[in-house]
Amino acid sequence: MLDDNYYMGLALEEAQKAYRMGEIPIGAVLVINDEVVAKAHNLRETCHDATAHAEVIVIQETCRKLKRWRLTGATLYVTIEPCPMCAGALVNSRVDRLVYGSADYKAGAVESLFNVVQNEALNHRMAVTAGVRGDECSALMKAFFRERRKKKTTNVD
Amino acid sequence: MLDDNYYMGLALEEAQKAYRMGEIPIGAVLVINDEVVAKAHNLRETCHDATAHAEVIVIQETCRKLKRWRLTGATLYVTIEPCPMCAGALVNSRVDRLVYGSADYKAGAVESLFNVVQNEALNHRMAVTAGVRGDECSALMKAFFRERRKKKTTNVD
Numbered sequence: 386m387l388d389d390n391y392y393m394g395l396a397l398e399e400a401q402k403a404y405r406m407g408e409i410p411i412g413a414v415l416v417i418n419d420e421v422v423a424k425a426h427n428l429r430e431t432c433h434d435a436t437a438h439a440e441v442i443v444i445q446e447t448c449r450k451l452k453r454w455r456l457t458g459a460t461l462y463v464t465i466e467p468c469p470m471c472a473g474a475l476v477n478s479r480v481d482r483l484v485y486g487s488a489d490y491k492a493g494a495v496e497s498l499f500n501v502v503q504n505e506a507l508n509h510r511m512a513v514t515a516g517v518r519g520d521e522c523s524a525l526m527k528a529f530f531r532e533r534r535k536k537k538t539t540n541v542d
Numbered sequence: 543m544l545d546d547n548y549y550m551g552l553a554l555e556e557a558q559k560a561y562r563m564g565e566i567p568i569g570a571v572l573v574i575n576d577e578v579v580a581k582a583h584n585l586r587e588t589c590h591d592a593t594a595h596a597e598v599i600v601i602q603e604t605c606r607k608l609k610r611w612r613l614t615g616a617t618l619y620v621t622i623e624p625c626p627m628c629a630g631a632l633v634n635s636r637v638d639r640l641v642y643g644s645a646d647y648k649a650g651a652v653e654s655l656f657n658v659v660q661n662e663a664l665n666h667r668m669a670v671t672a673g674v675r676g677d678e679c680s681a682l683m684k685a686f687f688r689e690r691r692k693k694k695t696t697n698v699d
Binding site for chain 2: 430432434436438444449451453454455456469470471472473474478479491494498499501506508
C-alpha cells in the first residue's frame with residue numbers, strides 16, 4: 386500500500402505542470418483501492434473555464450470512467466485546501482477522504498473560511514488529513530505569485 | 543427588457559424536463575445583456591456525474607461559448623437555492639447576480655447553511671434576489687419527492 390506522501394507527490398507533479406503553463410499551480414489525484422483513477426491540474430486559463438479546478442476535473446473524469454456519481458471508496462489528494470466549489474463537489478460525489486497539502490487562508494472551505502466537507506447539516510462528511518508535504522505545496526504557490534508580480538512590475542517599467 | 547419572472551419561467555421549464563427524466567427537478571438559465579446564453583437542468587443520474595448540477599452546466603457552457611472564465615455581466619436564474627459547489631462556481635466565475643426561486647434548507651449555500659456568494663473574505667460577491675416564483679419551484683420539488691417515496695413504498699409492498 387502506497388502512502389499519502391507518495392500520492393501527494395503525484396499531485397505535486399500535476400501542480401508543476403500547471404505552473405509551467407502559467408496556471409495557478411494546483412494539482413489533484415483521485416485514488417480508489419490504491420489505484421490512481423484520475424490525475425489533473427488547474428486549467429482555468431487554458432480552458433477559459435472557471436470550474437476547471439484540479440479537484441473538479443478529477444471528480445468528473447472518475448465519474449465518467451466508473452459510470453457512477455457516488456465515488457464511495459475514493460480518496461482525493463490535492464496540493465491546496467479546496468475552495469467552496471471544490472469542497473462542495475467532494476461532498477456531492479461522496480468522496481470518503483480528503484488529503485491536502487497547504488491551507489488556503491483566502492478561500493479555503495475546509496479549515497479557513499468554512500468547513501463544507503464535515504458539516505453536520507449536509508448529507509455527507511469525509512475524513513480529512515491536512516499538511517501532507519504542505520511546505521512543498523505552498524512553496525510552489527509562493528514562487529508562482531512572486532514571479533507573476535515580478536512580470537507585472539517589469540511590464541509597467 | 544424581460545423581467546425576472548420571465549427568465550425564471552425558462553428555468554422552471556428546464557426543471558420540468560429534469561422531472562420527466564427522473565432527475566431532481568432543478569433548472570437554470572444564464573442571461574447576459576437580456577440574452578439567454580445557456581439553459582440546463584440537473585443531469586446527475588443521466589450523466590453519472592456528481593457535478594452535473596444545472597448551475598455548473600450553464601456556467602461551463604457559457605465559458606465555452608464566450609471563451610472566457612470571467613462571466614462579468616451575467617445573471618444566473620435557478621429554481622432552487624444553490625448548494626456549496628454551485629455557489630462556489632458562481633463566485634469563481636464572477637457572476638454579477640443570482641436569482642433563485644425557493645430556499646434549500648438542507649444544503650443551500652446562500653441563505654440556509656452558509657452564505658458563499660456574499661462572503662466578505664472571498665474575492666467576489668454578487669447581488670441576490672430570492673423568492674422569484676418560489677412556490678412553483680418548490681411545488682415541483684415536493685411533487686418529485688412525494689412521487690419517489692410512493693414508488694419506493696410500492697416496491698417494498
